[in-house]
Amino acid sequence: HLLGRRREREAIDRLLRAARNASGGVLVLHGEPGVGKTALLDYAVETADEFRVARANGVEGEMELPFAALQHLCAPFPALLERLPDPQRDALAVAFGLSAGPSPSPFLVGLAVLGLLSDAAEQQPLLVVVDDAQWLDRGSARALSFVARRLLAERVALLFATRELGHATAGLPELAVTPLGHRDARTLLESVLSAPLDDGVLERIVIET
Numbered sequence: 001h002l003l004g005r006r007r008e009r010e011a012i013d014r015l016l017r018a019a020r021n022a023s024g025g026v027l028v029l030h031g032e033p034g035v036g037k038t039a040l041l042d043y044a045v046e047t048a049d050e051f052r053v054a055r056a057n058g059v060e061g062e063m064e065l066p067f068a069a070l071q072h073l074c075a076p077f078p079a080l081l082e083r084l085p086d087p088q089r090d091a092l093a094v095a096f097g098l099s100a101g102p103s104p105s106p107f108l109v110g111l112a113v114l115g116l117l118s119d120a121a122e123q124q125p126l127l128v129v130v131d132d133a134q135w136l137d138r139g140s141a142r143a144l145s146f147v148a149r150r151l152l153a154e155r156v157a158l159l160f161a162t163r164e165l166g167h168a169t170a171g172l173p174e175l176a177v178t179p180l181g182h183r184d185a186r187t188l189l190e191s192v193l194s195a196p197l198d199d200g201v202l203e204r205i206v207i208e209t
Contacts, residue, residue, distance in 0.1 A: 002043055004184035005036070011175050012044045015157045016051070019125050024151030026158040028133075028169045031177035037161035040177065041129050044159055051127040051157070052120065058135030067095040069140035070113065073128070080119045088112035095139065109139070110146030117147065118154050125155040133162035133169065141168035148172055182206060 002009065008029070015027050029037050045053050056073035074081070074092070081089060091108035094101040120126050130136070130144065145168040148158050160169060180188065185206045197205075 002036075002039060003188050004180050005040065005043075008040050008175060008177060009043060012040065012159070013047065015159065016044065016048050016125075016127070019051075019127070019155050019157035022153055022155050024121075024154035024156040024158075026148040026151060026160070026172050028160040028162060028165065028172050028174040029177050030162050030165055030169075030174060033163060035177050035179060037177050038131055041131055041159060041161050044127060044157075045129060048125070048127045048157070051125045053127045053129065054117075054120070055129045055131070056140075058130070058132040058137075058140075060132075060135045063135055063137050065137055066139040067109070067137065067143075069130070069136050070109075070143050071096045073130070073140075073144075074113065074116055077116055077120050080116050083119060084112050084115050088115060092116075106139070106142050106146075110143045113143050114147045114150055117156050121155040125157070128156065128158045129161075130159070131161045133160045134164060134166060136168065141166075144168065145172075185209070 011027060015025050018025050029040055031037055054073055054076060056069045058069055062068040081092060084092070088108055088111050090099070090101070091104035092112045093099040094104045095109050117126060117128065133141070136144070144158070151158060162169060165174060179185070186202060189202060189205060
């Protein structure tokens with residue numbers, strides 16, 4: 001259960017509602033570490049109970065591995081890979097290390113991922129959740145940015161969480177996640193305490209965090 005966050009929850013609800021109606025879209029949540037972005041992604045997943053969910057995380061240690069995050073995101077759809085046009089299928093196969101060949105065209109990789117996600121959403125709306133997008137490897141970031149700008153009549157909702165807006169997310173619909181209000185922050189703190197705290201100590205913790 002999220003305390004507060006009405007503005008953020010409404011934005012996520014609109015995104016999901018649009019995807020249900022075959023009007024795909026994207027939303028980039030951004031804010032400082034620990035502000036609650038991952039909790040909002042979890043809210044989206046819990047709310048989208050009729051959606052198929054695909055998740056990926058940017059990993060700082062994998063930023064130099066091309067297409068690492070993209071491979072993790074597309075791994076649940078191996079059968080759909082075979083349905084792509086040959087040039088797109090071959091590009092993804094090389095990107096994911098499934099076959100040898102020259103470095104794939106970023107355009108073909110982007111088209112392939114768009115086609116893959118669109119096919120996955122034909123039978124059931126699809127929610128794509130990408131956390132820690134600031135640590136996406138460059139190839140994955142470019143492909144997901146490509147997809148995000150071409151979601152039109154698809155039943156796909158794409159939700160990013162990142163510490164700050166970067167090149168890949170520039171120009172996309174975004175929402176700054178700000179700290180909780182004082183009352184909600186105090187309620188949250190009290191909900192996880194195993195024993196009562198002095199009121200002054202509670203206030204100090206709320207103010208400092």
